[in-house]
Amino acid sequence: MSVREGLEFESEIRSDCAALNGMIADVLAAASAAVHAMRDPTRGGLASTLNEISQSSGVGVEIDEPSLPVRPQVQSACELLGLDPVYVANEGKAVFFVAPEAAEQVLAVLRAHPLGRDAARIGRVTAEHKRMLVARTAMGANRVIPTQIGEQLPRIC
Numbered sequence: 001m002s003v004r005e006g007l008e009f010e011s012e013i014r015s016d017c018a019a020l021n022g023m024i025a026d027v028l029a030a031a032s033a034a035v036h037a038m039r040d041p042t043r044g045g046l047a048s049t050l051n052e053i054s055q056s057s058g059v060g061v062e063i064d065e066p067s068l069p070v071r072p073q074v075q076s077a078c079e080l081l082g083l084d085p086v087y088v089a090n091e092g093k094a095v096f097f098v099a100p101e102a103a104e105q106v107l108a109v110l111r112a113h114p115l116g117r118d119a120a121r122i123g124r125v126t127a128e129h130k131r132m133l134v135a136r137t138a139m140g141a142n143r144v145i146p147t148q149i150g151e152q153l154p155r156i157c
Helices: 021-034 045-057 072-081 100-112
Strands: 035-039 060-064 095-098 123-126 133-136 142-144
Touching: 021 035, 021 095, 021 100, 035 045, 045 060, 045 095, 045 133, 095 100
Parallel strands: 060 133
Antiparallel strands: 035 095, 060 123, 133 142
16 A cells, blocks of 8 residues: 555565464464454454454453554554554454453463464453444543444455
């Protein structure tokens, strides 16, 4: 997108494409009974993935915005291009819904794998705001993150 618009960045933006089968196998070997769901946030990014899970399961999902592992160069590029990073496609990433008591164990397994070293616990399932995704901002306010209509980025593949 930046090339098409003739924009250049000082830092390198690298693709996050990766085969996650080994990392996922490690998680399932360590805590398969605790894994309730997992998804690939490629199409529509994290927000679309979490909205789909929230709506289909009838629960609320609350995320802690400051906990999102968005690299500074990606945040800067999104700001320059007018994009919200929660809607940007994330190939080579996975979202796990696990039992709360197993969260630290699953994080340890993920972080032990090279592709999961930046894994973070970003939120929780809640009975509040059913079928909605809500973000707790750095200022302590809540904001609803709706399902996006249309696509933020053109489909490349």
